[in-house]
Amino acid sequence: MNIVVLVKQVPDSSAERSLRADDNTVDRGSASNVINEMDEYAIEEALRIQEAHGGEVTILTMGPASASESIRKALSMGPDRAVHVLDDALHGSCALSTSKVLAAALGTLSADLVLCGAESTDGRVQVMPHMLAERMGVAALTGARKLTVEGTALTIERQTDEGYEVVAATTPAIVSVWDTINEPRYPSFKGIMAAKKKPVQTLSLADLGVAASEVGAEGASSAVVEQHKRPPRAGGQKINDEGDGGAKLVEFLASEKFV
Incomplete structure (x- = not known):
């Protein structure tokens, strides 16, 4: 089975993140960048399927040159090769144009199965698998907490607030996939060394037949118009209970429209 895993490099969610002042896009240059956490679970699931059914696992990333660090980290977990879509014109691309580029790249890979995280920690829009499925004319099984592969048949347990759907x-x-599907393996020293020799193919927009005007800020369907820093936390309001504490509490909750 030919499996492709979508991997996105994102700013570390445990560190402070910010937007660039010039175009209101994520300031990736000043952040500590890592593999999107959910994508690590997708990589692990792909490797488990490969171990059970054979085939090849390819990492597909769209991002700046710095994303090569995350590509090598992903390869150190065990995938066979990677494809990096790299082009300066991609900066500022929205979800729609990103899906167009990724769909074009996937079209060159003839994947039987495409795996990805249910969301990215920088965008959290959860739309990419749906957009890709629509562009490619294939099924989308989203939000999986369990995936079963039997030949060409796929079955998932889709995680919901009430339980799961089959x-x-x-x-x-x-x-x-969600982070409930498995526990990602840690790269071994052997895997880290092997990743340095694994092939990484670089593709430009021209290679994919996508015009620069269709992506980036110029081709974006949405944009951040204005941004402000989160205001500092203000001091709380203290209520002294002099027999009327309950009434004062209800009055405060009513003023904040909680009751």
Whole structure:
């Protein structure tokens, strides 16, 4: 089975993140960048499927040159190769144009199964698997907490607030996963060394037949118009209970429209 895993490099969610002053996009240059956490679970699931059914696992990343660090980290977990879509014109791309580029890249890879995280920690829009499935004309099985592969048949348990739903499809398909699906392996020293020799193919927009005007800020369907720093936390209001504490509390909650 030919498996492709979508991997995005994002600013570390445990560190302070900010937007650039010139165009209101994420300031990746000043951040500590890492693999999107959910994508690590997708990588692990791909490797488990490969171990059970054979085939090849390819990492697909769209991002700046710095994303090569995350590509090597992903390869150190065990995938066979990677494809890096790299082009200066991609900066500022919205979800729609990103899906257009990724769909074009996936079209060159003939994937039976595309795996990705259910969301990215920088955007959190959860739309990419749906957009890709629509562009490619394949099924989308989203929000999986469990994935079963039997030949060309795929079955997932889709995680919901109430429990789970069982959804089935056949390959080719796109599956997005939550962090409840498995526990990602740590790269071994052998894996880290091997990753340095694994092939990484670089593709430009020209290679994919996508015009620069269709992506980036110029081709974006949405943009951040204005931004402000989060205001500092103000001191709380203290209520002294002199027999009327309950009434004062209700009055405060009513003023804040909680009751």
